[in-house]
Amino acid sequence: MLDSAPLPYRLLEHADHVARWSGLAVGVVVAQVVSTLGDGDVEFEQRVVFCITAFGLCAVAGVLLADALTLRPQEAVRTASLAPRLVRDHVPPRMGPLIALQGVSLVALLVITAATASVDPDRVLSTGKVVHITCNGMRASLGPWPGLYYSLPMFGALAIATPTCAWALRRIAHGPGGDQQRRDRAWAVTGAWGLLVSSQQLYAVLMISVALTETGCAGVVGALTFWVFYPLALLNLFTVVWSLVTVVAPRAVEDEKSLDDTAAFDSTANLDDTAALDDERAAEGTLRR
Amino acid sequence: MTDPAVRVDTTSQVPPYEQIRAQLAALIRTGRLVEGERLPTVRQLAADLGLAPGTVARAYRELEAGELIRTRRGAGTRVAALPTGPRTHDPDQLTTLARDFTSAARALGADTEDILTAVREAMA
Numbered sequence: 514m515l516d517s518a519p520l521p522y523r524l525l526e527h528a529d530h531v532a533r534w535s536g537l538a539v540g541v542v543v544a545q546v547v548s549t550l551g552d553g554d555v556e557f558e559q560r561v562v563f564c565i566t567a568f569g570l571c572a573v574a575g576v577l578l579a580d581a582l583t584l585r586p587q588e589a590v591r592t593a594s595l596a597p598r599l600v601r602d603h604v605p606p607r608m609g610p611l612i613a614l615q616g617v618s619l620v621a622l623l624v625i626t627a628a629t630a631s632v633d634p635d636r637v638l639s640t641g642k643v644v645h646i647t648c649n650g651m652r653a654s655l656g657p658w659p660g661l662y663y664s665l666p667m668f669g670a671l672a673i674a675t676p677t678c679a680w681a682l683r684r685i686a687h688g689p690g691g692d693q694q695r696r697d698r699a700w701a702v703t704g705a706w707g708l709l710v711s712s713q714q715l716y717a718v719l720m721i722s723v724a725l726t727e728t729g730c731a732g733v734v735g736a737l738t739f740w741v742f743y744p745l746a747l748l749n750l751f752t753v754v755w756s757l758v759t760v761v762a763p764r765a766v767e768d769e770k771s772l773d774d775t776a777a778f779d780s781t782a783n784l785d786d787t788a789a790l791d792d793e794r795a796a797e798g799t800l801r802r
Numbered sequence: 803m804t805d806p807a808v809r810v811d812t813t814s815q816v817p818p819y820e821q822i823r824a825q826l827a828a829l830i831r832t833g834r835l836v837e838g839e840r841l842p843t844v845r846q847l848a849a850d851l852g853l854a855p856g857t858v859a860r861a862y863r864e865l866e867a868g869e870l871i872r873t874r875r876g877a878g879t880r881v882a883a884l885p886t887g888p889r890t891h892d893p894d895q896l897t898t899l900a901r902d903f904t905s906a907a908r909a910l911g912a913d914t915e916d917i918l919t920a921v922r923e924a925m926a
Contacts, residue, residue: 595805598846
């Protein structure tokens with residue numbers, strides 16, 4: 514089908530992929546550069562947060578660039594369907610809500626850890642990386658703890674990426690292009706935001722789990738880590754992989770609704786094929802007569 | 803059944819906003835678009851037709867002035883109830899519809915006789 518499309522469309526079809534992959538490639542380079550910044554001055558955990566955040570933001574930038582490369586209709590006679598398109602019809606039906614839920618839970622988690630972190634009121638931005646607990650009557654400091662010191666860049670990235678991705682999804686749903694193209698782009702945007710959210714949550718959860726299991730006071734805290742944070746880390750790991758694959762190749766991932774759509778398309782195609790075959794046979798019959 | 807659609811010929815003498823207005827008005831008056839049915843956003847229709855949003859917004863404004871559609875903030879644009887009372891046709895609109903139909907039919911390769919035959923058969 515692409516072979517019959519005009520040249521600008523064919524070029525932009527590839528530019529679309531290249532832009533998304535470039536976002537990830539630039540993200541890897543930027544993360545590498547960020548990881549070596551301020552050696553000695555910046556802690557390892559802080560550098561990891563910067564790397565994850567920079568990579569996620571570059572992935573988001575790549576899919577936004579890909580979206581900007583959509584051609585407007587050029588034909589003299591143009592037709593448009595009057596069926597309204599909604600954003601919710603374009604995001605992955607199962608993974609979309611899951612990733613949104615992860616975003617909400619990440620904000621809640623970071624607010625809780627920021628509130629519970631030990632902060633020096635005079636140096637709010639450079640403290641808040643440990644939590645003080647009392648264990649068997651002894652006061653102990655546990656860390657690294659995702660207080661404001663670590664979570665501030667995460668909040669910043671979320672504050673930039675969330676409205677940008679929401680705007681991009683709205684733009685894609687109401688913008689030009691074919692249904693498949695819109696679906697690919699909306700899924701890639703969802704994947705890029707999912708990559709940012711789930712990688713940040715994965716790291717925050719790992720920090721909390723390490724800090725909580727560091728102490729000898731297992732009890733409730735140990736149970737919380739085992740039953741809440743480890744499954745949450747696994748879920749985030751799954752979302753990171755899903756999001757990465759979705760950004761690289763949106764058509765490689767499927768879900769129930771899309772499979773239904775494909776089945777419907779296939780059955781329609783089969784009906785069309787059958788009708789075409791009948792027409793062919795009828796024509797042959799006419800010729801023989 | 804396929805979704806109703808609008809078609810804009812950018813080479814036509816008729817301005818694009820008028821083409822959209824006339825087609826939507828016809829779809830509403832003939833019942834293809836029923837009361838309460840939601841219409842696409844100005845942005846969606848403009849993007850699909852490759853037109854400026856202001857062009858589609860003008861068509862929507864004129865339809866709203868003709869009480870064929872209603873726009874509410876947050877609820878989008880929907881088809882309004884058809885005005886009651888005797889219906890008189892708009893000669894300008896009829897001319898636009900006829901011009902659109904004939905240009906589309908000629909684009910298919912039909913000559914004048916074919917077009918007139920098709921119209922007679924449709925009215926029979």
